[in-house]
Amino acid sequence: MSGPKKSRPSSGRATVKTISESAGVAASTVSRALRGDPRISQETRERIAKIAHSAGYTPNALAAGLVTRRSGVIGLVVGRLENPFYAELIERLHEVLAARGKRAMVLHVGGTALDEETMRAVLKYQMDGCVIAAAPLDSTAAAICDQAGLPMVMINRVARVHSSAVSCDNQAGGRRLGELLIGGGHRRIAFVAGRADTSTSEQRMRGLGEALATAGLSRFAMVRGSYSYDSGFSAARNLVSGTIRPDAIFAANDIMACGVIDALRTLEIAVPDEISVVGFDDIRPARWASYRLTTIAQPMERMVDRALDLLDQRLGDPSLPGEDVQIPGALKIRDSARLPSGMARDAGEEMPATAIVPAD
DSSP states (O other): OOOOOOOOOSSSOOOOOHHHHTTTHHHHHHOOOOOOOOTTHHHHHHHHHHHHHHHHOOOOOHHHHHHSOOOOEEEEEOOOOOOOHHHHHHHHHHHHHHHOEEEEEEEEEEOOOOOOOHHHHHHTOOOSEEEEEEBOOOHHHHHHHHHHOOEEEEESSSOOTOEEEEOOOOOHHHHHHHHHHHHOOOEEEEEOOOOTTTTTTHHHHHHHHHHHHHHHHHOEEEEEESHHHHHHHHHHHHTTTSOOOOEEEEEEEHHHHHHHHHHHHHOOOOOTTTTTEEEOOOOOOGGSSTTTTEEEEHHHHHHHHHHHHHHHHHHOOOOOEEEEEEEEOEEOSSSSSSOOOOOOOOOSESSSEEEEEEEE
């Protein structure tokens, strides 16, 4: 007579139940062993771990989340992506979240604001928190997140009610670029702004205005773009169509600045000999030989790390107040702008120290 038949895992996906059958122990023992519970002997933990590995077992994150009330998933809410800066930002967020043992779920809301309806849909995914980039946020959506206990941090945006934000010090960067252009002898400085529904462009323009006022100058002209290459191209053609041209163009972001440079080239206007061009962000194309753009580099790594630190802190204590963190950028001097006497190209310069103010 043959002995008792040993239980074997089924041919399907390995589960706690199939592992318990194979190991001859209760399912609860398997769960505890796989969590490293010291109440289960080391010998049993090792035996169960070996069986689980052989069976190709992977834990069910959703089921674990029911116990821990944490899914390990962070939502990355993005809007328009004309600016390559955001593709680089999302890439960096993915990398850092993975290093912290978390996963990202990208939610694209297009050109619309993150409103009440969208936010209620987001909450259905049971994410631990949200990082909002390149998407406007209305106050109702922010209040819904607050009521639901969902921590939220905005990046490259100004803080709204019930949220924290991390950004480059845009105003200081705009002021530094203005000082650079004025020091290089420019007196007719035009600005290509971004969309009116974003704050970063206005802050950069305000910084330029401060530099101009200090020098007793005023802005030569302002044309509004949409943070896209095409809008920068069109803006440049508009700015040079008059009898008197600007001698410098400050674009609110790098991709518009690239469009400005190419438009000037099609009109056979030399950059920087006739018109200097500067941007903001330090995207990859800004470093290409075809542009060699003078710009402010956003401190992306520090911004991502700080944003995720704020999110982690609020996961631990949802009652923490919002913070508005501004991190200094770095001036990158290349070939697209005439420089003050004695200033070298290929130089970098840090902006002032980090500023932290309470969120509204």
